[in-house]
Amino acid sequence: MCRILLVEDNEMNSDMLQKRLRHRGFEVLLAADGRQGVDMARRERPDLVLMDLSLPEMDGWQATRILKSDAGTCGIPVVALTAHAMVGDRERALEAGCDDYAAKPIDMPLLLKTIARLAASPENRERESPALPAGDPASESPGCA
Ligand code: MN
Numbered sequence: 122m123c124r125i126l127l128v129e130d131n132e133m134n135s136d137m138l139q140k141r142l143r144h145r146g147f148e149v150l151l152a153a154d155g156r157q158g159v160d161m162a163r164r165e166r167p168d169l170v171l172m173d174l175s176l177p178e179m180d181g182w183q184a185t186r187i188l189k190s191d192a193g194t195c196g197i198p199v200v201a202l203t204a205h206a207m208v209g210d211r212e213r214a215l216e217a218g219c220d221d222y223a224a225k226p227i228d229m230p231l232l233l234k235t236i237a238r239l240a241a242s243p244e245n246r247e248r249e250s251p252a253l254p255a256g257d258p259a260s261e262s263p264g265c266a
Contacts, residue, residue, distance in 0.1 A: 124149075125142060125171060126169070127139055128154075128158035130154055130173060130176050130177055150165055154179065170200070174202065174210055182213055185217045190218075200219065200223055200239065201222040203225065
């Protein structure tokens with residue numbers, strides 16, 4: 122089963138999205154701010170992160186930069202959740218290392234396609250390979266910058 126970490130501080134958005142994802146068979150982990158999102162990603166190693174950008178404690182850009190600069194989490198695909206009109210936000214999200222973005226309000230069929238594409242990427246399969254020794258700083262997956 123695909124495990125998704127949803128980092129979203131807006132309770133209504135979070136409730137709606139997690140219900141829709143669970144309905145489609147995903148396991149959903151929740152974090153309500155950027156710092157908690159980073160901690161959970163490190164601990165739980167989800168298959169993919171859905172990252173709101175405007176978050177308390179630490180924003181989604183900063184949280185993504187931290188995940189992408191850490192050998193243990195850089196292979197986890199991150200999809201930014203952006204407000205529809207905020208084109209600059211998306212560009213900054215991609216610069217921060219997000220693999221893709223989904224505009225709010227979320228187009229569910231489109232998001233599911235994005236999840237399917239990223240969760241099946243070679244970087245992600247590499248990350249799941251048991252051949253990589255855990256905790257070895259030299260074991261950075263080739264997909265990471
Ligand atoms: Mn927010």
